Amino acid sequence: EAQVTQNPRYLITVTGKKLTVTCSQNMNHEYMSWYRQDPGLGLRQIYYSMNVEVTDKGDVPEGYKVSRKEKRNFPLILESPSPNQTSLYFCASSLRRAVAYEQYFGPGTRLTVT
Amino acid sequence: QKEVEQDPGPLSVPEGAIVSLNCTYSNSAFQYFMWYRQYSRKGPELLMYTYSSGNKEDGRFTAQVDKSSKYISLFIRDSQPSDSATYLCAMSSSSGNTPLVFGKGTRLSVIA
Numbered sequence: 086e087a088q089v090t091q092n093p094r095y096l097i098t099v100t101g102k103k104l105t106v107t108c109s110q111n112m113n114h115e116y117m118s119w120y121r122q123d124p125g126l127g128l129r130q131i132y133y134s135m136n137v138e139v140t141d142k143g144d145v146p147e148g149y150k151v152s153r154k155e156k157r158n159f160p161l162i163l164e165s166p167s168p169n170q171t172s173l174y175f176c177a178s179s180l181r182r183a184v185a186y187e188q189y190f191g192p193g194t195r196l197t198v199t
Numbered sequence: 200q201k202e203v204e205q206d207p208g209p210l211s212v213p214e215g216a217i218v219s220l221n222c223t224y225s226n227s228a229f230q231y232f233m234w235y236r237q238y239s240r241k242g243p244e245l246l247m248y249t250y251s252s253g254n255k256e257d258g259r260f261t262a263q264v265d266k267s268s269k270y271i272s273l274f275i276r277d278s279q280p281s282d283s284a285t286y287l288c289a290m291s292s293s294s295g296n297t298p299l300v301f302g303k304g305t306r307l308s309v310i311a
Contacts, residue, residue, distance in 0.1 A: 089242070125207075127303035128243070128287065143298060175242050188299075190242025 087112045089191035091176050097197045098166055106161045106194050108176030114189075116182045117159040118143065119151065121172040122193075128175070134159055135182055166198040202226050205288055205302030214311050218275040222288035222302045225269065229290040229300075232264050234273045237285045237304065246286075247273065278309045 089110045098104055110117065118133035120143075130143030134153040148170055150162040159178075163170060174194045179186040205222045212218055220234075230251055235243035247262040249255045249271075255262045261274040271290075275282055288302040 125303065127205075128289075128301040130298050133298070177242070187245045187248075190244065192242055193240070 087189070089176055089178055089189050091174075091191040091194050093194060094192065095195050097199065099199055100167055101165050104163050104166060104196075106163075106174060106176075106196070108159045108161065108191060109157050110159075110176075110178040110189070111157065112178065112180075112189065113156065114178035114180050115156070116180070116186070117153065117176065117178045118188075119149070119159070119161045120175045120177065121145065122175060123172050131161070131174075133182070163196075166196075168198050170196065171198050172196060202300050203288065203290060203302045206305055207303055209306040209308060211308045211310060212278055214278060214280060214309055216278050216309070218278050218282070218307060218309075220273040220275075220286050220288075220305050220307070222271050222290075223269055224271075224290060224300075226290075226292065226300075227266075227269065228292035229269075230293070231291045232262070232271050233289040233299070234260075234262055235287040235289060235301075237287060239284070243287055280309045280311045283308045 092107045115136045119131040120128045122128050129145045131149050132151040134140045176191040177188045179188045203224045232249050234247040236246045237243040249262050252264045252266045259276045263272040285304040285306045287304040289299040291299050
């Protein structure tokens with residue numbers, strides 16, 4: 086089954102404790118991205134990757150890191166999480182970045198930073 | 200003024216009603232328009248994709264774009280309880296290297 090998987094689905098952590106949210110897709114997609122979704126603010130892009138070893142900032146990259154060492158995986162790293170990073174996070178992938186290619190979203194990771 | 204404005208709702212309608220969901224935007228460069236549906240505890244999924252102005256129909260769903268008014272709509276005919284979800288509009292100015300700009304989403308409940 087074609088899908089984007091994220092782990093963990095739920096995470097509660099404390100300020101400053103480094104964490105990684107994993108994202109994996111099995112569709113051989115070149116383009117992957119991370120979004121955060123907050124009430125009243127909608128979906129905002131954090132980082133994206135056009136292909137292996139190619140990443141770039143989205144609209145709200147501060148406090149986040151990403152890497153793309155393999156085509157299928159695109160982990161999101163929070164080196165020192167803060168409460169304002171409490172949010173619902175989605176990973177997405179598409180064949181290419183162009184809008185004509187549908188973005189497939191993962192199920193989301195709900196992160197709470199206390 | 201935000202780039203994309205979408206009434207967050209919630210919108211509650213009886214089963215069988217015609218639903219109209221709308222977004223307005225300020226960037227006249229937007230040419231590509233999408234509607235995503237997001238069920239509770241799930242990621243968004245693409246529902247409709249249109250380029251430039253005009254209408255596009257897919258089953259019970261019709262997407263309309265009026266670029267002169269900077270206004271897009273999604274109509275749902277014969278709404279069903281399974282249509283209960285949050286609907287997000289998204290748009291982009293080019294087909295390639297520009298990100299999607301999302302609306303905040305409208306929460307729809309269809310009551311049986």
